[in-house]
Amino acid sequence: MSRKSEVFVVGGGPAGLSAAIVAAKLGARVLLVDDNPMLGGQLVKQTHRFFGSSARDAGIRGISIAEKLRMEAQAIKKNLVVQLNTSAVGFYGEGEAGILTPERYEKVTYERVIVGTGAVENSLNFENNDLPGIYGAGAVQTLMNVHGIRPGKRILMVGSGNIGLIVSYQLLQAGVEVVGVVEAMPTIGGYLVHASKIRRLGIPIMTGHTIVSANGDLGVTGATLCQLDEKYQRVPNTEFEIICDCICLAVGLSPLIELFQQASCKMVFVPELGGLVPLQDGNMRTSNPRVYVAGDASGIEEATTAILGGRIAGARAFESLHGPSSDAQKIVDDAAGELKSLRSGSTGNRIRWGRERVTQEIASC
Amino acid sequence: MNLRIEEHPILVFKKGRKVSFTFGGKKLEGFEGEPIAAALHAAGIRLLRHSPHKDRPRGFFCAIGRCSSCMMEVNGAVNTMTCITPLADGMTVNMQKGHGVIEP
Numbered sequence: 093m094s095r096k097s098e099v100f101v102v103g104g105g106p107a108g109l110s111a112a113i114v115a116a117k118l119g120a121r122v123l124l125v126d127d128n129p130m131l132g133g134q135l136v137k138q139t140h141r142f143f144g145s146s147a148r149d150a151g152i153r154g155i156s157i158a159e160k161l162r163m164e165a166q167a168i169k170k171n172l173v174v175q176l177n178t179s180a181v182g183f184y185g186e187g188e189a190g191i192l193t194p195e196r197y198e199k200v201t202y203e204r205v206i207v208g209t210g211a212v213e214n215s216l217n218f219e220n221n222d223l224p225g226i227y228g229a230g231a232v233q234t235l236m237n238v239h240g241i242r243p244g245k246r247i248l249m250v251g252s253g254n255i256g257l258i259v260s261y262q263l264l265q266a267g268v269e270v271v272g273v274v275e276a277m278p279t280i281g282g283y284l285v286h287a288s289k290i291r292r293l294g295i296p297i298m299t300g301h302t303i304v305s306a307n308g309d310l311g312v313t314g315a316t317l318c319q320l321d322e323k324y325q326r327v328p329n330t331e332f333e334i335i336c337d338c339i340c341l342a343v344g345l346s347p348l349i350e351l352f353q354q355a356s357c358k359m360v361f362v363p364e365l366g367g368l369v370p371l372q373d374g375n376m377r378t379s380n381p382r383v384y385v386a387g388d389a390s391g392i393e394e395a396t397t398a399i400l401g402g403r404i405a406g407a408r409a410f411e412s413l414h415g416p417s418s419d420a421q422k423i424v425d426d427a428a429g430e431l432k433s434l435r436s437g438s439t440g441n442r443i444r445w446g447r448e449r450v451t452q453e454i455a456s457c
Numbered sequence: 458m459n460l461r462i463e464e465h466p467i468l469v470f471k472k473g474r475k476v477s478f479t480f481g482g483k484k485l486e487g488f489e490g491e492p493i494a495a496a497l498h499a500a501g502i503r504l505l506r507h508s509p510h511k512d513r514p515r516g517f518f519c520a521i522g523r524c525s526s527c528m529m530e531v532n533g534a535v536n537t538m539t540c541i542t543p544l545a546d547g548m549t550v551n552m553q554k555g556h557g558v559i560e561p
Binding site: 235 | 460461467468470491495498503504513515517518519520521522543
């Protein structure tokens with residue numbers, strides 16, 4: 093069995109869903125696949141309010157943004173086919189992909205593909221880092237905010253970036269005791285507004301510390317921490333144990349890029365964007381002209397920028413098939429303006445530098 | 458302490474009907490449609506397998522079907538990712554040996 097689409101979108105998170113909505117509304121025939129039973133990607137577990145921008149989703153909870161995008165997609169009566177519980181398992185040749193639905197393996201043919209596969213959580217090297225009871229921050233959110241189950245009774249958070257701080261607060265909301273937040277850097281990684289919120293509730297943030305080991309035989313019963321010096325070396329004789337039944341790792345994400353590699357897209361390693369990402373032309377088109385990228389797969393940021401990047405990818409993919417369109421151009425201009433303001437300021441510096449590297453280098457490839 | 462959240466300041470959890478399943482022959486209860494690993498976790502079970510090479514205890518890690526840490530034998534099918542496989546009434550869930558054995 094084979095399916096034909098003009099624009100094939102992989103991933104129904106904020107990026108892919110936005111790209112699919114834009115491309116379908118402009119008039120392209122779109123097939124969207126996602127391996128989850130529900131659209132929305134990782135927004136479905138994000139209960140915190142987004143900073144967003146004045147024009148988009150400021151002060152709205154992630155779960156509500158997901159709902160808004162789902163409604164928008166549902167309102168599209170033609171051009172958009174959504175296939176859930178389905179993985180894109182590989183790209184073959186030019187314009188062919190394999191998808192695995194719950195029933196069967198199928199071939200998809202497409203003119204353009206927009207890959208919004210998102211990211212996978214990083215682990216961290218320490219003794220016993222594979223014990224049951226050690227979870228990624230996203231896993232904790234899934235268990236707690238989607239399925240209504242606490243990860244444990246007493247949890248240690250590793251990492252004080254925004255995810256570590258926000259999930260610590262969500263753990264408190266769910267009735268879990270957070271015994272502390274460990275941070276290797278000398279300063280807190282995330283925004284002060286998030287850090288202050290959990291500090292006021294009595295959670296210690298231990299900067300200049302690291303986790304030496306997870307303790308326990310068949311599952312976590314505690315963790316050994318120690319101080320780090322200014323060169324991030326362990327300070328001898330500073331180890332101490334914290335009693336906890338689980339450990340949450342909030343130590344960053346890596347873009348999911350296997351499909352780009354299968355499509356022979358040129359890749360570049362950009363630490364500011366979370367690792368290996370495809371080069372793109374500033375309009376989300378990769379070095380393989382059939383392939384566009386959107387969302388965390390193009391570099392780790394957050395949902396609002398993923399939505400905007402997805403809108404640009406959807407509009408440009410449409411134009412590459414149907415020619416220039418003033419509607420598409422307006423979508424791109426608006427999104428580019430919002431992205432510029434979201435990435436402005438000192439906190440956006442790293443992202444801007446990373447983005448410049450990804451988009452500059454394509455000119456020479 | 459019950460690991461299931463009864464009250465939450467923001468969220469209301471809609472659960473499927475209560476169903477029973479077995480884990481290692483022992484009868485347990487969970488809610489239809491929630492991931493098998495979540496139902497096991499709520500029942501106090503977080504050791505889901507032993508690693509194939511060094512026999513180390515493993516639970517789930519990513520909970521979104523990416524890391525392969527949660528693979529178990531479900532209704533005889535080995536290497537089932539229990540963190541994304543919905544629970545159904547009467548399921549038989551077992552720990553698997555190594556990479557799992559498929560009977561010829």
